[in-house]
Amino acid sequence: MNNRTPFYRNTYRRDDLILRRKKIAASFPDGDVALFVGAPATGAFDVFRQYNDFYYLTGTEVPHSYLLISGDTAECTLFLEPLDSRMERSEGPMLSLEDASAIYQLTGIEHVKPRHSLKAACAHANAVWFPNENQESSQACQDTIRHAFHSKTTDPFDVAVTRQEMVASELGLRQTPKNCLTAQLNSMRLIKDSTEVRWMRRAGELTARAVNLAMKSTKPGMFEFQLGAIADAVFLTGGATRGGYRPIIATGENIWNAHYFRNNTVLSDGELVIMDYAPDLHYYTSDIGRMWPVNGSYSAVQRELYGFIVEYHKLLLDTIAPGLTPEEIHEEARVKALPLIDGWSWSRDVYRQAGIRVAEFTGHCSHTVGMAVHDNGSYFGRPIEPGLVFALDPQMWVPEENLYIRVEDTVVITEDGYLNVTADAVLELDDVEGLMAQVPVF
Template sequence: MFILMKSKVLSSIYTLPFLIGMMIFSSFSDGIAQQNWNTSTEKEERPLFTEHFTPQEFAERRNDVYEAIGSDAFAIVQGAPMPMGFQFFRQNNEFYYLSGIESPYAYMILDGKSGSATVYLQDQNERREYGEGKMLSYQDAELVKELSGIDDVKHITELEEDIECLNSGSNYSFVYTHLSPYENLGVTRSIANRTLTDRESDPFDERPGRHQEFINHLEELTGNLEMENLDPITDEMRKIKSPAEIELITISSDLQAEAIMESIRSTEVGIKAYEMEAIARYIYWKNGIEGEGYYALTHIGPDAYMNHYHGSERPGRDGDMILMDYGPVYNYYTSDMARMWPVNGTFNPVQRELYGFYLEWYETILNNIEIGLTPQEIMQNALAEFDSVFAEMEFSKELYRQAAEDFINSYRDRAQNPGMGLGHGVGLAVHDVGDYSTPVEPGMVFVIEPQFRVPEENIYVRLEDMIVVTEEGVEIITDHVPRDIEGIEALMREEGMLQKFDIKLE
């Protein structure tokens, strides 16, 4: 700042107006000197390793693999490739679950004899990192070990030689690897298998695929060993979620719940599926998701009968029902829930009749889920409770009564089949791996989604909720989204996003 000096000469030269002007200029100059193009010159690097799981949790998962494969075996896991085009890299579910490492073209050997893990990484790609940010590479070996708890990090070119060494000795009898195609964002195992089957019908595409090429080459390198499937081992591990996993699943479920409730509020005659999907996407991306667990299933009217139909431009008409099922992926974990509601905001008599019947059965199943019970015991208990209620129900058409009886009888059949579950698991994949026909136990996360149809009128009714089992009991973490008729109609009377921010190109 400008300093006043007690001097006769200065006092004669620096008059009061002059001094005030100098002080103002000095303050202004100081402000300019303190400003930059940005608030900081430091670039923000994305985290190199997940902040949601500790290295110890990944190590415990690998320890479970060592124990399962035994001391005369090793397992090898293949990581995901870099995707083509302008797409973010995302590790496949299997590699991420066992390591947390998010680097393309990575491999990992899990040695059952030594109980140690070695990850093989490519060289640093300086050009890509200059434009896209840093990714862990072989040059970061010590950092990778520190962040992930992996025992050793080697260059990718050492992988074949190491496999041959493991094959040539007498210490190992088995090599384990995932024989099913790997999962990734929006790609479940069943979808991956279906895609491979579809591709086989293309006479101009006879490629076995990257994963199958890996298995074929691994068989050549391990001719002295018996190849075993790693899928059943990691599938069973993934069925039981840790508290950290449940926390991420709960966040994902909360986002889906908010997206569906906001879509219900915004619904009015004339609405289209893509408008509701836009609402959901805004809520999802506003809260930091990485993508969607599956394409949006937003059905209007009879389109719902095709339960995985998508991409419709049919406007919602007065008297139509809407079904929405569309879940995000938050830090690798997804959710899965569905709701139905009337376009005009009020259930008509037929909608009340059929939805009311369905809801009564749906709630009966939910209320009978208990730790320690098998799906068959749960269904048997629900049927015993529901039969007297169903006997008193009235239907406006014999067609509807017969459809309802067929629906309930399908559960009588399932209640006698020990191989049937209540629904499917949810976690890293929307149709998560693992056997859910076993008794309910803490750590399970699954959904129920009974599907009621009246084929003659293309009527389809389905709800879906996320169920988390902990030591404290069974919790429906999407229970705050209304299922009852009164609750849905009340929510529809509230103002929605489309009414608040109706931005359309004319």
């Protein structure tokens, strides 16, 4: 035990963690405290993943831990269990109650106390503030959590509550809209600092590498899930812990289901396949969409439709600039697209009408991306600013034929433009065909 070094991922700079916690402390009155409830152990042989908000503020990964932030001094207390020698002999060292000095050096958290003292610490406060009770863990985001809880409400036998609600009840505390930190945390997580952007660049590079290797490897007769396995190998060898969300790898009619996930269909000659999958790297992910022909050559209709959406995607990229609102970006791109639509060689009028609807659609600047693939915070209705990260996801629907065509990249707004972190994923149709003609190297 003399050489014991507890695991710490070291994702963030110490000063950044301190600054984030000070921003939280400044958002509520002196004499109040903020309580953050860490993720529990799952009871499975899996790799533990902390809740995103908790990790964002502490950088620590210990099940059943708690963070208390004081509003008057901004001092913080981490509540942990004592060192479990038996568990550490089995699984390796983990931060515990005995590591207060190391925790302070790594995170700047001033105090480490036993978990049983949490109730008394909360009792001394005038009021206790909470984050959003729907805390994101592995592969989760707010919309998936809301969907899960909606499903629970239709089950008359499921009376489960969130972990945060359970803890608050045990402490004799009540969560209300008046003592909620959701808006503050959303605004903080919406704009990424330089360290976060660095992780997102690396996640984007891994994402693009995985897509390119999957393209090279695609052959008729493969299963969708085999392309996912190739991506997983790229992610894990690149330092990721897992996929950032369940893989969307769809071919043929499966493409119509935007969030298809079963990935159990055989790839057939003449069909397209789409991949939308990114890693969980130091708690940050990316987002992507590329479509390619299973046989290595786009058909005339595939070139017509996917080629158009790629060109429109490039128009959007050329329009993005800090200071513009998403609404202004969509409108400028719409105007730029008019000659593209008029000059495009449409084989059917329903395709041309679909192209017109693409230009009129105002959701191509899509969801934010970060610790969750559908990250927190809204950016519509105001100028975009440096540090904002979102998915650029132009989409085309041809309902008459159940066709859904899209391409997607993750962009970071910078001081003078943007950075496309998934740009290394081959985009141009001729380049895709050229890549697919190469022999994959694993």
